[in-house]
Amino acid sequence: MPNLKDLRVRIDSVKSTQKITSAMKMVAAAKLRRAQEQAEAARPYSERMDRMLGSLSEGLPTGAGGPELLAGNGKDDVHLLVVMTSDRGLCGGFNSSIVRGALKIIRGLLDDGKDVKVLCVGRKGRDILRRDFRSLILDTFEDLGRKRLSFADATTVGDRILSMFEADEFDVCTIIYNRFQSAMTQIVTPQQLIPFRASDVDQANDTGDDVSEATQDGSQKAVYEFEPDEQEILEDLLPRNLSVQLFRALLENAASEQGARMTAMDNATRNAGEMIDDLTVTYNRTRQAFITKELIEIISGAEAL
Amino acid sequence: MADTVEFELVAPEELLFSEPVELVVVPGAEGDFGVLPGHSPLISTLRTGVISVYENDAVNRRIFVSGGFAKVTPERCTVLADEAVALESANRGDVEERVNAARAVLDAAADDDKENAAAALAISEALLLALDTARQA
Numbered sequence: 534m535p536n537l538k539d540l541r542v543r544i545d546s547v548k549s550t551q552k553i554t555s556a557m558k559m560v561a562a563a564k565l566r567r568a569q570e571q572a573e574a575a576r577p578y579s580e581r582m583d584r585m586l587g588s589l590s591e592g593l594p595t596g597a598g599g600p601e602l603l604a605g606n607g608k609d610d611v612h613l614l615v616v617m618t619s620d621r622g623l624c625g626g627f628n629s630s631i632v633r634g635a636l637k638i639i640r641g642l643l644d645d646g647k648d649v650k651v652l653c654v655g656r657k658g659r660d661i662l663r664r665d666f667r668s669l670i671l672d673t674f675e676d677l678g679r680k681r682l683s684f685a686d687a688t689t690v691g692d693r694i695l696s697m698f699e700a701d702e703f704d705v706c707t708i709i710y711n712r713f714q715s716a717m718t719q720i721v722t723p724q725q726l727i728p729f730r731a732s733d734v735d736q737a738n739d740t741g742d743d744v745s746e747a748t749q750d751g752s753q754k755a756v757y758e759f760e761p762d763e764q765e766i767l768e769d770l771l772p773r774n775l776s777v778q779l780f781r782a783l784l785e786n787a788a789s790e791q792g793a794r795m796t797a798m799d800n801a802t803r804n805a806g807e808m809i810d811d812l813t814v815t816y817n818r819t820r821q822a823f824i825t826k827e828l829i830e831i832i833s834g835a836e837a838l
Numbered sequence: 839m840a841d842t843v844e845f846e847l848v849a850p851e852e853l854l855f856s857e858p859v860e861l862v863v864v865p866g867a868e869g870d871f872g873v874l875p876g877h878s879p880l881i882s883t884l885r886t887g888v889i890s891v892y893e894n895d896a897v898n899r900r901i902f903v904s905g906g907f908a909k910v911t912p913e914r915c916t917v918l919a920d921e922a923v924a925l926e927s928a929n930r931g932d933v934e935e936r937v938n939a940a941r942a943v944l945d946a947a948a949d950d951d952k953e954n955a956a957a958a959l960a961i962s963e964a965l966l967l968a969l970d971t972a973r974q975a
Contacts, residue, residue, distance in 0.1 A: 574852040581848055581916055585909050589881065684850035757909075760868050760882035769883050770907060773920075780850060 537823065540816040544809060551805035557623065558798035565716060565791035571682065572713070572784040579777050586729075586774060588757060589767055600764070602771040605728030606704055611648040613694070613703035614638060615726075617710040617782060618658030619790040620675060625797030627711065627719065627790055628657040634721040635709050639666060650703055654690060654783070682787055687780035694779075695772055698727060710782040711789035717796055719789040726778055729771065843875045844914040845891065847901060849922045855901070861892035862915055864908050873915045880910040886964045888925070888972070889917065900925040902968045904961045923965060925972040933969055937962045 590603065616635045618628045635651075635658070642649050651666065653659040653673040662670060672693070677686045694706060706727040711719040759766055842858035863872045865887025871880075884906045891899040906919040940962045944955040 571851070575850060577846075577853040578848045578850050578918060581846070581909075581918055585881065585907060585916075585918065588909065687850075757879040757881045760866055760880060766881060766883055766907070773907075777850065 535815065535819055537816070537819055540812060540819065544812045544816065547805050547808050547812065551802055551809065554798045554801040554805060558795055558802060561791045561795035561798060565788060565795055568682075568784065568788040568791050569713075572781075572788050575780060575784055579781050582770075582774055582777050586770060589763060589770065600767050600771055602698070602727055602775070603729050603767070606701070608704040609647070611650065611703040611705070612642050613650045613652065613697065613706045613727075615652045615654060615690070615694070615706065615708040615779075616658045616662065617708060617786045618653070618655035619786075620656045620677075620679075622657060623797065624790055624794035625800075627793035627797075628655075628661065630719070630721050631709060631711055632658055632661045634723065635662065636665065638707070638709065638723060639669070652690075652693070678783065678787060682780075682783055684776070684780055687776045687783055690783075691772065691776035691779050694726070695775065708779065708782050710786045711793075713785045713788040713792060716792035719793055724778070724782065726775055729774065841875060843873055843877070845873075846914070846916045847889070847919060847922060848917065849919050854919075854922055854924075855891075859891050859893065859898075860895075863890040863892070864915070864917060865889065865903070866908065873910055876912045877910050877915070879912070880908075882908050882910075884908055884917070884919070886961055888968050900968075900972045902928075902965050904964075921961075925969055928965075928969055930966075930969060930973075933962065933966050937966055 614635060616631060618631050622628070639649050639651070649666075649669055650671050651662060651669045652671055653662065654677060656673065656675050659670060659673040674690055677690075697703060698706070705725065707723050707725045709721065709723045712722040714720055842860055843862070845855065845857065845859045845862045846853070847855035861872055861874055863870055864882075865885055867883040867885050870887070871882070884903055886904050887902075889901045889903055890897045891901070902923045902925055903917070903919040904921040906917060908918070909916045937959070940955070940959040944952070944959050947955040
């Protein structure tokens with residue numbers, strides 16, 4: 534028969550765990566809202582950047598000859614993978630699903646005989662990846678956007694990638710992050726940054742206005758003047774674009790993290806509630822059994838006299 | 839022809855400004871240019887400087903940009919700024935603080951970072967100058 538005191542202690546500890554998880558859920562919900570607002574606010578810039586890049590690259594000869602960031606350096610041997618995870622745990626399957634996606638890509642590339650290098654953003658991803666591919670990890674960015682994610686954070690990562698590209702340390706760069714769909718669902722998304730490919734994400738995200746405007750622009754086939762010249766603008770614009778794409782991924786990732794944490798903590802709170810109910814029932818039954826047993830003892834003692 | 843041009847100013851973190859204006863003067867890399875309705879299509883890089891928005895033949899608003907890109911079509915002028923500060927609402931004390939902070943960073947910077955730190959200082963000084971000029975005008 535379970536001990537009454539043990540049960541009481543157990544119920545208390547589950548109750549305090551429940552308090553923690555429900556508080557974490559509230560915090561995650563507030564942070565999620567902030568992260569979503571921020572992602573919303575940043576969207577116009579990246580949309581316009583995409584459009585400007587579109588107008589610019591229309592006039593350029595495709596394939597070789599263009600800037601290396603756009604056309605690639607003609608090789609495909611060394612891949613750089615930027616794995617974006619969170620710094621903190623307790624967010625359900627958030628980190629493990631990114632890492633699973635990353636591992637699949639890494640294994641696939643290694644099987645094809647390519648070289649792989651990994652840059653980690655966020656402590657958790659590094660911790661898991663280190664088990665299998667310690668030698669591949671070049672560096673980790675930690676504590677990005679601890680208070681509030683700023684564009685400067687994205688530029689830090691972007692500059693690092695650019696300087697590596699200029700030093701010819703890799704040929705193809707891909708980022709892998711969680712795209713935010715809803716608080717319940719996050720989609721692991723690999724996106725190739727160098728050579729740059731307009732992502733499918735943009736097209737999916739385009740609102741009605743943008744589409745109509747895009748077609749307007751297209752039908753006009755406006756011939757732009759360039760100041761200074763096309764090549765020079767592109768050379769400025771492309772590194773900038775890299776940071777913009779990174780910033781967008783970081784924002785999506787931050788929103789996803791909070792969403793995942795909110796869901797995970799909601800589940801945990803509910804599970805704790807169920808557990809408390811079960812334990813309370815057991816506790817009451819046991820208590821009653823004890824009382825009955827004691828009564829029987831007293832009565833049978835009285836009868837024996 | 840419409841007598842206004844749609845002016846949009848976007849910083850990486852948010853959309854700052856989007857409304858029809860009569861004339862906007864943008865600091866292009868090769869010289870300032872004014873955008874009136876019906877401007878020929880143009881894509882330009884920006885240098886550090888001040889964007890002036892005109893209304894009723896007078897400057898209505900001044901916005902400092904540290905650099906960026908501008909795309910002009912006959913109906914629309916879109917500016918992608920690296921960083922943008924509205925001069926009307928900027929606080930001189932904050933800006934001075936920023937200049938001093940940038941100077942301190944430059945002094946402490948290792949040789950590799952000197953270039954970036956110097957650029958940051960130049961931008962903050964330009965902002966201070968722009969602020970003072972705007973106050974006098």
